[in-house]
Amino acid sequence: MVVHDELYEIGIRQRRHMFGPAGAEDQVEHTSDLNDKLQDFVTRTCFGDIWQRAGLSITDRSKVTFAMLVAAGHTHEMRVHVRGALENGVSPVELREIALHSVLYCGIPAANEGLRALDEVFAEKNVGPLLDGEAAR
Known part of the structure; x- marks a missing residue:
């Protein structure tokens, strides 16, 4: 049973902004006894609470999230959060720089x-292969 309180509403709104209906309502509406607690946690705690804190902007949270997912090797979630990061205003160049910077530490x-x-998400989103002309130098 989904309780529609303030944290839920904020969280589902954030998920919808970042991932569209498929990553928001569709995820929540297609829960089962197996994953309902996880979806509730993701909506309320992750996106309704932590992502809303004042200490970092949403854009910065997307950058940090992508960096942590690269470090942890969570490939599926990387793709999900690249899409979300682009929606949150992180530029393709910034995302590339995070991945390149990870060579040093990961x-x-x-x-x-x-x-x-x-590469996969940029192709899906029609982000051109020339991000800043650096490869041509």
Whole structure:
């Protein structure tokens, strides 16, 4: 049973902004006894509470989230959060720089997975291959 309180409403609104209806209402409406507690936690605590705190902007939270997902090697979630980061105003160049920076602290395999996630989502979103002309130099 979903309780529609303030945290739920804020959380579902944030999820909808970042991930569209498929990442918001569709996820919540298609819960089962197996995953209902997880979806409730994600909506209320993650997006209704933590993502709303004043200490970081939503854009900065998206950058930090992508960096942590690269570090942890969570490839599926990287792709999900790249889409959300673009919706939250993180530029493709910033996302690329986060993935490249991860080489220093997470290693080449992690950075490579981050770049693969970016490549896939950028292709899906029609982000051109020329981000800042750096490759042509």
